[in-house]
Amino acid sequence: MLNLFYVIFMNLHRAPYMIPKMRSRANHPERYTEEQRYSLVHHVIYLMNKTGKITTKAYGLENLPKEGGYMMYPNHQGKYDVLGIMYTHKSPCSFVMDKFKSHTILVREFCDLVQAKRLEKDNPRQGITIINQVTKDVAAGKKYILFPEGGYKFNNKNKVCDFKAGSFKIALKSKAPIVPIALIDSYKVFNSFHFGPITTYVHYLKPITYEEYKDMKTQEIADLVKKRIEEKIREVSPESLS
DSSP: OHHHHHHHHHTGGGHHHHHHHHHHHHHOTTTSOHHHHHHHHHHHHHHHHHHHTEEEEEEOGGGSOSSSOEEEEEOOOSTTHHHHHHHHOOSOOEEEEEGGGTTSTTHHHHHHHTTOEEEOTTOHHHHHHHHHHHHHHHHTTOEEEOOTTOSOOTTOTTOOOOOOGGGGHHHHHHTOOEEEEEEESTHHHHSSSOOSOEEEEEEEOOOBOHHHHTTSOHHHHHHHHHHHHHHHHHHOOGGGOO
């Protein structure tokens, strides 16, 4: 939490020109390609990381499918999670997030730049619409981040909570590969009382193909993805990473 205020303070001088620039590109996708909009996202995260002394290391990038769309399912630790993934994921991707939390300054710009989907958690009908929209996008080749935990606890110490089975309906309907992602120490950036330099880790795990999970129930898929993420977190501690 302290780092969040520090990053905001250190970038206040950039806000008058950076936020309008983000807003302009977000409002006019017909003028700016997906790659151009995503490049701006990368640049803004770079500035935040530089001023906040945040280092994010990625492992397993070779596991990302080379062609077609896929679903990324990470554990959820806090406000930095999406930023850490997008910063290390070089090709354009988008995400699904709680609509209620998506309309604050800067978050709104990030969402609109990558055309993120805003989910109304208490509206099942709207949830079905979002599932269908993302399914269509992924089948057409887009990449999405979706947090199956649905939320996070402050200062969670890399603990992984239960995964919601419904999160995996998109993968089943789109027949897309599932990429589990293990996030380590991401919570320290904006969701703890830590202050000072921080290193976070993004582990892209081996994808689970449709052929592997097509006969499984969504709860079984959820349990499998959670198990693989927990195994990676246990296997690789931040202290042992180089």
